Amino acid sequence: RVKELLSSSRLVTLSGPGGCGKTRLAIEVGKQLIADFSDGVHLVALASLNDPTLVVPTIAKSVGLQESATESPLEGVKNLLRNKQMLLILDNFERVVDAAGDVAELLSEAPGLEVLVTSRATLRLQSEQEFPVPPLGLPHIGEAPMIDSVAHYEAIQLFEERARAAKPDFTVTPENVSDITEIVRRLDGLPLAIELAAVRVKLLPPAALLKRLSSRLGLLTGGPRDLPARQQTLRNAIDWDYELLVEEEQKLFRRLAAFAQGFDLDSAYEVAQAAGDPGMDVLDGVESLVGKSLLRQAHSADGDPRFGMLQTIREYALEVLTDSGEGDATRQRHAEVFLDLARRAMSELRGANQIRWLERLELEHDNYRAALTWAGEQADPDLEMKLVAVLMYFWSTRGHLSEARKWAESALGRSEGARTLERSEILGGASLLARARTDYDAAVAHLSESLDIQRELGLKRGIAETIKALGNIEADQNRLDAAGEYYEESLALWRQLDDTLGMSQTLNNLGYLARTQGRAEAAIEMLDESLELFRQMEDKQGIARCLMNLAGATRDLGRVKESGDLAKESLILWRQLGDTWDVADCLDELALVAVEINALHRAARLFGASEALRKAIGARRPPAEQVLCMKGIEIARSQLGRNAFTDAWQEGTRMRMEEAIDHALEVGSEEGGESTRTA
Structure with a gap:
């Protein structure tokens, strides 16, 4: 790519942070192009210079020009290069960027001259073509770290090459490939960081090295003595960049370290x-x-x-932020900004903008982790409770159940005895997480405390929601009469409050209950009413849940094709919402449809995929649903035979969620798949 740029532009700048491999790339380009320049390729090392007026004399020396008493260095270099076919590599231009005008003058006087620059900052010349040097290629997150699948990535190759230089018998093995993959990911694919890490394998095997990477800057030292000092440790490389900034830029740089992974300009203005x-x-x-x-x-x-x-740069910036005395105010404001954002999102998460706001919260997830960590470090239970309370819905919807559990336990532990709205909301979320594990005693205990607080504070909507949640726990355990009583009580409260969302959710639950009781026609009537309300609100989550329940009710009535179509429509919405938990439920529903149409291999794969998703997020099937699924599983196992069923099940467990969804959406596509098992 750089060679292509040089073919169309005579000035190309390789830009990027310290340690990203700019010099290495420039030298390799020069080697490959040496035959194209009759007067050679010349590397001009500028790292030791601080004075821009010394750039031209350094170029002169590199190309073999002797100083003259009768002409300036610039005139001498122009005269020498005017008829030459030459490539100049100006390495480490960032400290002498004010010499850019001299470079422009050389290019204008010497039509056969081409210039390749390495610099943290561009020269800002009209003729300049910038090429930001990317980090080395990394295995994708979620990609299985197997030797065959990751060996071709540049970052893995560099790690192995430098590790062997330090320890000749080192090799990538099935036992260490996962650790090596995680090491190069954490180092952002930066060549300097990877090289400095790799030499440590002389003493530390990859697993031990990975454990010590929490402080990258302290660990990544000890580069070769024949390298410039700035390249002997990662901290020195970033120090070099930091010292190039003016004071105002330094302030902004370190304050922006409060953000984890990324930020937009509005947030930057607030926090900075x-x-x-x-x-x-x-x-x-x-x-x-x-x-x-x-x-x-x-x-x-x-x-x-x-x-x-990059994370390596952020670690450095956080250090200088702390040392500056600005860290507390900056990180506190960061947490407040994202609390405000989550509160805005809450008002949008059950309507037409639901998916957009879920995606926004997902995009900012690392910022929320940073804010929660800060609240914990400051022993600020009020801030922590507020953050956890507003994030519970997002976490449960997007399948971050283990993380939600961790933060909920922390917030509840720090707020023991508090009688606040936030604690009641966290208790409600914690009950949902306990329900996911089928720990119904804990779920009820959380809801009971939440209900006490809500009644004490007069939180009518919270009371109606908690009573509905108690009904869900009874329904999960097939205690249908008790569930019905809770649902009816909740529905009456929602009607008093004229709360359309609450009414539609509870009607959906009553429809599910009627279907479980064997009253499929009544179930469909209630579910249709609920679906209409959800459609009016444009609430995709509610629509998806109603469609999934309608799929079950129509399948009970023998309308198998209609059931499959409803379940697929539901699954498409769950995919858009990124709701892993409900994707797993919907895979079960389509697996049962597959059993009905005798697509038994597909059914086994879908049951396996659902089970794998549940294990990944820590969400078991409720007992009532487990009984239903086990009937379908036993039919598929008995007709396929144990070995064929197990093979298909295992295929499903290895599917990524997107693959499993695509596979489920093909239910009914099998030849002859419209007939039912009993036909």
Whole structure:
């Protein structure tokens, strides 16, 4: 790609942060192009210079020009290069960027000259073509770390090469490939960081090295003595970048370290001002930091620009933020900004903008983790409770159940005895998490305390919601009469409050209950009413759940094709919502449809895929649903035979969620698949 750029532009700048491999790439390009330049390729090392006026004399020396008493160095170099076919590699230009005008003058006077620059910052010349040097290729997150699947990635190859230089018998094995993959991911694919980590295998096997990577900057030292000092430790490399910034840029850079993974400009304005005026416009500062390779720019799904730091750079920036005395104010404001964002999201999560806001919260998930960690470090239970309370719905909907459990337990432990809205909401969320594990005693205990607080505070909507949740626990355990009483009580409260969402949810639950009681026609009537309300609100989650329950009711009535179509419509919505838990439920429903149409291999695969998803997020089938699924599983096992069933089941467990969804959407496509088992 760089060679292509040089074929169309005579000035190409390789930009990127320290340690990303700019010099290595430039030298390799020079080697490959040496035959194209009759007067050679010349590497001009500028790292030791701080004075821009010394750039031209250094170029002169590199190309063999002797100093003259009769002409300036610039005139001498122009005269020498005017008729030459030459490639100059100007390495580490960032400290002498004010010499860019001299480079432009050389290019204008020497038509056969081409210049390849390495720099943290661009030269800002009209003729310049920038090439941001990307990190080395990394295995994708979620990609199985098997030797055959990851060996071709550049980051893995570099790690193995440098590790062998330190320990000749080192090799990537099935036992260490997972650790090596995680090491290069955590190091952002930066060549310098990977090289410094790899030499440590002389003493530390990859598993031990990975454990010590929580402090990258302290571990990644000890580069070769023949390298410049800035390349002998990762901290020195980033120090070099930081020292190039003016004071106002340094302030902004370290304050932006409060963000984890990324941020938009609105959030940056809020957080950057928390510890006082940084002394420059935030937009201008962000643009400058991007230009100097300390921030990376990306685009979110809605097209707004986002910015972020590589994790190695952020670790350094957090250190200097703490040392500056600005850390407390900056991180506190960061937490408050994202609390406000989550509160805005809550008002949008049950309507037409539901998917967009779920995706926004997912995009900011690492920022919420950082905010929660900060609240914990500051022993601020009020802030922690507020954050956890507003995030419970997001966590449960997107399948982050283990994480939700962790933060809920922390918040509840810190707020023991509190009688607040937030504690009641967290208790409600914690009951849902306990229900996912089928720990119904814990679920009821959480709901009972929540209900006491809600009644004490007069929270009528909370009371109606908690009573409905108690009905869900009874329904899970097939205690249908008790569930019905709770649902009817909840529905009456929702009607008093004229709460359409609450009414539609409870009607859906009553429809599910009627179907479980064997009253499929009555179930469909209630579910249709609920579905209409959800459609009016454009609540995709509610629509998807109603469709899934309607699929079960119509299958009970023998309308198998209709059941499959309803379940597929539901599954498509669950996919859009990113709701792993309900995707698993819907895979079960389509597996049961597959049993009915005698597509037994597909049924076994879908049951296996559902089981794998449940294990991944820690959500078991409720007893009532487990009984129903076991009937379908036993039919498929008995007709396929144990071995064939097990093979198909295992195929399903190995499917990624997207693969399993695609496989489920093909139910009914089998030849002859419209007939039922009993036909």
